[in-house]
Amino acid sequence: MxxxxxxxxxxxxxxxxxxxxxxxxxxxxxxxxxxxxxxxxxxxxxxxxxxxxxxxxxxxxxxVKPTDKDLRNIFQVRMLLEGYSARCAATYSSAEQLATLAECVEIGKNGSYDEIMDANERFHQIIVQTSGNDKLIDTINRMQSIIYLFRKTVVFYNRPFLIEEHEDIYNAIRDRLPERAEELMKQHLEKDLDFCLHLINSQN
Amino acid sequence: MxxxxxxxxxxxxxxxxxxxxxxxxxxxxxxxxxxxxxxxxxxxxxxxxxxxxxxxxxxxxxxVKPTDKDLRNIFQVRMLLEGYSARCAATYSSAEQLATLAECVEIGKNGSYDEIMDANERFHQIIVQTSGNDKLIDTINRMQSIIYLFRKTVVFYNRPFLIEEHEDIYNAIRDRLPERAEELMKQHLEKDLDFCLHLINSQN
DNA sequence: AAAGGTTAAATTGTATACAAAATTATCTAA
DNA sequence: TTAGATAATTTTGTATACAATTTAACCTTT
CATH class of the missing domain: 1.10.10.10 (Winged helix-like DNA-binding domain superfamily/Winged helix DNA-binding domain)
Structure with a gap:
């Protein structure tokens, strides 16, 4: 190499x-x-x-020093693109992709800190992939670094119900319920956003 | 300067x-x-x-030589982001923004080729602006060059109902009908896409 | 003639020098 | 002292040289 x-x-x-x-x-x-x-x-x-x-x-x-507004903006875009991706996942996803999603949920329940970090990122990544839309994937990836900054706080402070929400999303995808998968994903991101905003503002 | x-x-x-x-x-x-x-x-x-x-x-x-798939992908992202923007426009837009949109529609009816090109671009631009979301605006802007390539064909070959659709969208925004504005914008982009695909594939 | 390897050419990657611009510090006049 | 101008310094922009890599061309050998 x-x-x-x-x-x-x-x-x-x-x-x-x-x-x-x-x-x-x-x-x-x-x-x-x-x-x-x-x-x-x-x-x-x-x-x-x-x-x-x-x-x-x-x-x-x-x-960069992202403001509250930046954070909201990023999450708004994510809600639109990842919400749509979840819908795609519920429509198209392969047995293999489903299995990997299930695995991520499982690790979320029992894994170490690093494993959970990784599994959560993969969970979203896989769903985005199922859209099969390179422009969409690219757009999300470009926001990935900034997203990472926040995912860290969310996991570190152990946001309640995070894994449960992933599981719900997974179930909707597995059961082929596109509308529900999209809706759940949007709600999930909304909660992530609120949690981040709350943390940031209580620290300063 | x-x-x-x-x-x-x-x-x-x-x-x-x-x-x-x-x-x-x-x-x-x-x-x-x-x-x-x-x-x-x-x-x-x-x-x-x-x-x-x-x-x-x-x-x-x-x-770049965009494939059909690329084109579909770009338009899918636009539908999501610009659809949402249209909803925002119907909710937030100022009197001034509304006036400018109306002006764009008007130019679309009577203007010269160059004027129409410009007005159509501005029409979409303004609606995206009303989202007030810099990340979203940025994402669209980055696709702008490629979009431009196609907007040219759409105007040049004088796609039917293009201006009428803009007018319908404008009306929905003016009448403060967010759901309808979003839906119309998505349909509008879908038709643009179909028109582009049809042109491209009949040329080769 | 085709597969493979070797050399040659073109292209990109990196370092460095110098020019242009932006920033900071210093000085002067009110 | 402070507003503004001027000089000093830092930082960025551009050109160029050379190294590394990739691509193309040319031989062999079968």
Whole structure:
């Protein structure tokens, strides 16, 4: 296997620094500093920053600090796209996809912190995949980094009923109830949003 | 006013070359060639290409050639996001926004080719704006270039009922009928899609 | 002639130097 | 002191050189 190129490495390193809090919200990024930090030249760093700007993690040279409004906006888009995806899942999903969803729900009940984090992400990922719509998948993926920031809090603070909701969604999909699957997914995301907003606002 | 930077110029030049057919679907792009063509160095050209890749106009160094499936996918996302936007418009839109929408419909009836093109684009643009959701607006804008490619054919071949549909949507918004506005917008986009697909497939 | 391998050419990736622009600090006049 | 101008510094934008990689061309060998 060939080793990753500098752009890719830079991208991943900077992204991770942001996601795990080594680079704080509002902190200003300079190409030169990152370059010497990571041991690359400015060229690949610039590309990486462009990509992060595109994903919304960096906004004019500053690490993003999402406002309540941003959060609501992101979740609104998710509700529309993932709601539709859930409907698709209830209509199209294969036996294999169903099995994997069931597995994610199961891990959610008994897994370790990291396993749960992972399973929850996969649960949503699989449902989005069943839409079979690359543009839709792409749009969600681009919001993924920011979403990740919040999924972490939701799991860490152990939001009540999260797994139960996943299970309900899974059941609707398995039972081929498109309308219900969509509705449940939307409600589920709405609750995630409320939980995040509540947490954020009680911390400051 | 300060003159645009090389990246911005390159971006616009290359994009326009693609949109007006100077660069054909499937044609392969090389940085060096574009650089000497446009009289810049490779550096800004690379950035411009990256941006066009993000927008989906270039896919691994080739000018994109959207398939039927791509077209369906884009329109599906638009139906979800613009449908929701129409609902918002029917709920929130200001008197000024309503007036501008009415104006777009009017131009659609009597304007010149270029005016109609412009008015149709603005019609959709305004409705999307009323959502007040930056993420949503952003997502649509990123698909704008590809959408443009098709809007051109729709107007050029003078799709029947296009203006009437805009008017119906406008009326629903003005009369504050969110459900209806959403439904009409979705139907409208569905018809645009069918028209595009029909044209494309009858040409090849 | 076809499969495979080797060399050559084209293209992209990265580093670096310098120019342009933006930012910050410093100074001066009111 | 402070508003505004000017200089110093930092940071970004662009060009260019060279390295790495990919792609194309050209031989062999069967």
């Amino acid at each position: 060939d080793k990753k190129k500098a752009v890719q490495q830079s991208y991943e390193l900077v992204r991770d620094k942001i996601l795990n809090g080594q680079l704080l919200s509002g902190e200003k990024i300079t190409e030169e500093k990152l370059a010497t930090d990571l041991g690359f030249s400015r060229t690949p760093i610039r590309d990486a920053i462009k990509r992060l700007e595109y994903e919304g993690l960096i906004i004019n040279k500053k690490v | 300060d003159k645009k930077k090389a990246v911005q110029q390159s971006y616009e030049l290359v994009r326009d070359k693609i949109l007006n057919g100077q660069l054909l679907s499937g044609e392969k792009i090389t940085e060096e060639k574009l650089a000497t063509d446009l009289g810049f160095s490779r550096t800004p050209i690379r950035d411009a290409i990256k941006r066009l890749e993000y927008e989906g106009l270039i896919i691994n160094k080739k000018v």
